[in-house]
Amino acid sequence: MENLTQQIGPDPSLLLVDDDEVFVTRLARAMEKRGFRAETSTSVAQAKRQIERSAPAYAVIDLRLEDGNGLDVVEALRERRADARIIVLTGYGAIATAVAAVKMGATDYLAKPADANDVTLALLSSSEGLPPPPENPMSADRVRWEHIQRVYEQCDRNVSETARRLHMHRRTLQRILAKRGPR
Incomplete structure (x- = not known):
């Protein structure tokens, strides 16, 4: 300390x-x-x-x-x-x-x-080099889920608009939103 x-x-x-x-x-x-x-x-x-x-x-x-x-x-x-x-x-x-x-x-x-x-x-940190990799980085599934949640919030929680912006089927998006986020 x-x-x-x-x-x-x-x-x-x-x-x-x-x-x-x-x-x-x-x-x-x-x-x-x-x-x-x-x-x-x-x-x-x-x-x-x-x-x-x-x-x-x-x-x-x-x-x-x-x-x-x-x-x-x-x-x-x-x-x-x-x-x-x-x-x-x-x-x-x-x-x-x-x-x-x-x-x-x-x-x-x-x-x-x-x-x-x-x-x-x-x-x-005083070095100008690359920082060490994170101990517990987010999984690819978690990054995807976070991105979907962010766009969903930006679309005022409108599933149809979110699906259109993400170029995905509305029902697929609804299934993703209904699940818990991955760890």
Whole structure:
């Protein structure tokens, strides 16, 4: 634990931005146990106010928030504190959003589910090489299921519209939605 505190540096301030209050609260507790001084935010507007008040040295920002895009928070933090280490965290990883996040100033990009260990490694990583592979990566079936769920939510839970956008038969989609997600 002491070694980790030395890696964090003199300013352990950390801003966690995610609209899932349960997740962000748990992550904040876990990061505080690792030596960070965590603050949480559940919206773009709230995060921008916190950054204006005091720009943190570290940040973990969800890409999609209820009131906007997490990249707006990345940009606001980068303007106030150029040396901040910023991790963009999202439920669905896509090359285009990863590139956009890095161009906006993010240090790294993590796909959910990411635990406190993954976040800590990403925040404190100093190497420019490839990160180690995840201990428990999502299965291909789980990635597929997550993608279907995301499109379903974006279509306001309309099965017919979701099936049309995913180019699949409506009944097939209904069977998939009726089942539990794979592990």
